[in-house]
Amino acid sequence: MTRTLKDLMPGDTGRIKAVTGHGSIRRRIVEMGLVPGVEIMMERYAPLGDPVEVKSQGFHLSLRKEEADTIVLELITGGE
Amino acid sequence: MNRKNIVIALAGNPNSGKTTIFNAITGARQHVGNYPGVTVERKEGRVKYKGHDITVIDLPGTYGLSDYSPDEVVARRVIIEEKPDILVNVVDASNLERNLYLTMQIKELEVPVIMVLNMADVAEKNKVKINYEMLSQLLGLPVIRAVGSKNEGIDEILEAVINCDSVRSSIRERQVRYRPEIEKEMSRLEEQLQSLKHLGLETAAGVDEGVSFLSTPSRWLLTGLLGNDKLVSKQIAVYKESQSFMSEVEQSRMRLNNLLGDDPEMALVEDRYAFTRGICREACQRSTLDDKLTLTEKIDNVMLNRVLGIPIFLGLMWLLFQLTFTLGSPPMDWIDAGVSTLGDWLNANMADGMLRSLLVDGIVGGVGGIIVFLPNILLLFLGIAFLEGTGYMARAAFVMDQVMHKAGLHGKSFVPMLIGFGCGVPALMASRTLENPRDRLVTMLVTPLMSCGARLPVYSILTAAFFPGQMGGNILFSIYLLGIFMAIVMARIFRTWVLPGDTEPFVMELPTYQLPTIRNILIHMWERTWLYLKKAGTILLAISILMWGLFTFPTADSRGGKWENSTVQLENSYAGQLGRAIAPVFQPLGFDWKTSVALVAGLGAKEVVVSTLGTLYSIEDEEALAGEEGESFGGFAERAREQSGYTPLVAYVLMIFTLLYVPCMAFIAVMKRETNGWKWPLFTIAYTLILAWVVSFLAYRGGLLLGIGI
Numbered sequence: 001m002t003r004t005l006k007d008l009m010p011g012d013t014g015r016i017k018a019v020t021g022h023g024s025i026r027r028r029i030v031e032m033g034l035v036p037g038v039e040i041m042m043e044r045y046a047p048l049g050d051p052v053e054v055k056s057q058g059f060h061l062s063l064r065k066e067e068a069d070t071i072v073l074e075l076i077t078g079g080e
Numbered sequence: 081m082n083r084k085n086i087v088i089a090l091a092g093n094p095n096s097g098k099t100t101i102f103n104a105i106t107g108a109r110q111h112v113g114n115y116p117g118v119t120v121e122r123k124e125g126r127v128k129y130k131g132h133d134i135t136v137i138d139l140p141g142t143y144g145l146s147d148y149s150p151d152e153v154v155a156r157r158v159i160i161e162e163k164p165d166i167l168v169n170v171v172d173a174s175n176l177e178r179n180l181y182l183t184m185q186i187k188e189l190e191v192p193v194i195m196v197l198n199m200a201d202v203a204e205k206n207k208v209k210i211n212y213e214m215l216s217q218l219l220g221l222p223v224i225r226a227v228g229s230k231n232e233g234i235d236e237i238l239e240a241v242i243n244c245d246s247v248r249s250s251i252r253e254r255q256v257r258y259r260p261e262i263e264k265e266m267s268r269l270e271e272q273l274q275s276l277k278h279l280g281l282e283t284a285a286g287v288d289e290g291v292s293f294l295s296t297p298s299r300w301l302l303t304g305l306l307g308n309d310k311l312v313s314k315q316i317a318v319y320k321e322s323q324s325f326m327s328e329v330e331q332s333r334m335r336l337n338n339l340l341g342d343d344p345e346m347a348l349v350e351d352r353y354a355f356t357r358g359i360c361r362e363a364c365q366r367s368t369l370d371d372k373l374t375l376t377e378k379i380d381n382v383m384l385n386r387v388l389g390i391p392i393f394l395g396l397m398w399l400l401f402q403l404t405f406t407l408g409s410p411p412m413d414w415i416d417a418g419v420s421t422l423g424d425w426l427n428a429n430m431a432d433g434m435l436r437s438l439l440v441d442g443i444v445g446g447v448g449g450i451i452v453f454l455p456n457i458l459l460l461f462l463g464i465a466f467l468e469g470t471g472y473m474a475r476a477a478f479v480m481d482q483v484m485h486k487a488g489l490h491g492k493s494f495v496p497m498l499i500g501f502g503c504g505v506p507a508l509m510a511s512r513t514l515e516n517p518r519d520r521l522v523t524m525l526v527t528p529l530m531s532c533g534a535r536l537p538v539y540s541i542l543t544a545a546f547f548p549g550q551m552g553g554n555i556l557f558s559i560y561l562l563g564i565f566m567a568i569v570m571a572r573i574f575r576t577w578v579l580p581g582d583t584e585p586f587v588m589e590l591p592t593y594q595l596p597t598i599r600n601i602l603i604h605m606w607e608r609t610w611l612y613l614k615k616a617g618t619i620l621l622a623i624s625i626l627m628w629g630l631f632t633f634p635t636a637d638s639r640g641g642k643w644e645n646s647t648v649q650l651e652n653s654y655a656g657q658l659g660r661a662i663a664p665v666f667q668p669l670g671f672d673w674k675t676s677v678a679l680v681a682g683l684g685a686k687e688v689v690v691s692t693l694g695t696l697y698s699i700e701d702e703e704a705l706a707g708e709e710g711e712s713f714g715g716f717a718e719r720a721r722e723q724s725g726y727t728p729l730v731a732y733v734l735m736i737f738t739l740l741y742v743p744c745m746a747f748i749a750v751m752k753r754e755t756n757g758w759k760w761p762l763f764t765i766a767y768t769l770i771l772a773w774v775v776s777f778l779a780y781r782g783g784l785l786l787g788i789g790i
Contacts, residue, residue: 024148025585025587026346027146027148027345027346027349028585028587029585029587030346030350031143031144031181031349032178032587032589033177033178033181033353035349035353036350038353044380044384044386045386046384046389046478046479046481047384047386047387047389047390047479048390048482048483049482050481050482051481051482051491053380053590057177057178058174058175058177058366059175059178059589060376060380060589061587061588061589061590062474062477062478062481062587062588062589062590063585063587063588064485064585067585067586
């Protein structure tokens, strides 16, 4: 089963395998440093459930779930 | 450098403390404008250092130099076209890897670069060790340690700026090496590009970028072409001679796409990051004990808490609102009093005549109308500068985005819309925190539907006169709700039909919390306020003189006689004539011609609707108007009901119309400034008029049909 960033629970960590998605949104995500090979941790969901906050390489990013769903990961810790 | 005049530009990521460095270098000697055609701010400052005149351009904060965000396009255009002598790349020392991405793109532009590692103290506290010597070597540029908020490193930056000849010679060194597949295609294209450059092309018409590709470094152009950068392609494709080259580029992209199994632009980004990661591994040591929570993470565990997040946000917004409007109201009254004193003084000391009327009613009234908002605006920007400076603004957007996104807006739209309940003018200014121009525009378009303070007098009079007791509050509340509802509906409509396109991604950094410096806050507050005064003031002055003219002329009837009284004068003024001429349009809404005239007057400022109605129905009572409370207020409302002959339904429809139609002229003037042209202000006038008419019509006809309030 492919897992995306959206599937992570707060505290889970994963390694980015690919960023799917299209056009400028995709480019924006990778230009912010979310490139394949990078570790990423789900920090929290916003109070209303969307967007989410993630931590990667020492900085914090927020993205909407629909954007998080384009980031394919392999799970390092957590899940299930 | 032996030059007297040096131009430097500051480039860096948002939140890298670039503006703090800028403020520390230039102090208050700053000038803020707009780049032509876009709503991106242009900030420039000056400093004298050891006999050199240094001009500092503060580029917009960007993560890269791509072609799709206006900020990034502006930043690169300045670098390419204005060719600053030195580029100062401000970098957040705690976040080197991501910050270096921009550096790598800047290096491809082959300009002399000095790197400033800012907020070095925070990085050191978080146990990030940076080897400056090594970093400087690996990047091929001077690296300076700085703490902008404490003025550390500022002299070193200026010293490096005036001694930068060594930087100049090494600008081609240490650029990113891409993977072999890409490098191979680049060298294949390079030769053709060179021969194209040597053709001696005429500067083609249609090169709106100002500078043609001829003077741009090849490596920058080639990565742009392979990376599908539309602006770079366009720059080259305008030349007929480049046709075969451009089809070669297309083939290269296809070959790479097949080889890499993905768009080449992704590989370019990945390779840049691989490069910066390599540099960081060499020059930067992170403590391995990384699992301790940083201060920012601790604060966010509270601020963004699932239960507390929203109450905290609402509390802070409430404070901002109170700060702006409650604390701002006494000085507003002083200014208001000052303005009327000046008016009275002029009335007493000048001979009655046109000139006095123009001065008192047109100019003093009009200019008074803007400076009366000054306390509001100053306080609002004080609050916003603080929220932005600490890093909370991004959190506010994070908390509210879910709600706003459903309405087709952005999390950050919430703040300007909330402020809109107080006054639309500061709300427009507050929308500047939205970086995406489309989000910002939609926010500006729906802000006038938030019922502002100036409309309250209209509602107060009408509810007092027609909806006594308990009902008044409900009626008032329903008007505010209607405004919010219409804002949501219109935001969706604008998003779908007027400004369609992909929803902008919400990929946003949540920066490290910090205590903003007082200097930053004051400069920020002052520059926004000054812009408001300067630009809005001139337009507003013109409009108020125009409105004055419309209500004053003609001064005599066709036989040259004086009007009997002010009511007759008003009826026969151009504005009065206009009101009567358009009265048929308002008839389906149940408004008579006097109401039409009052609504025309309300174009200037909504409060004026009440006083004009007063004049027209001869219920004018200066004391009651000023006093707004107690006996006289009730008396005024009483007479308003008797004299106007409105039914409660008509009164309610008039409230709806007042809520929805054209925001005041101050709003239009500021919007013209903020959007750089008349297109959107005129659009706002048109859509609000249509919306107001349609909704009022439905309410009136619906009310008649159902027999409510007749």
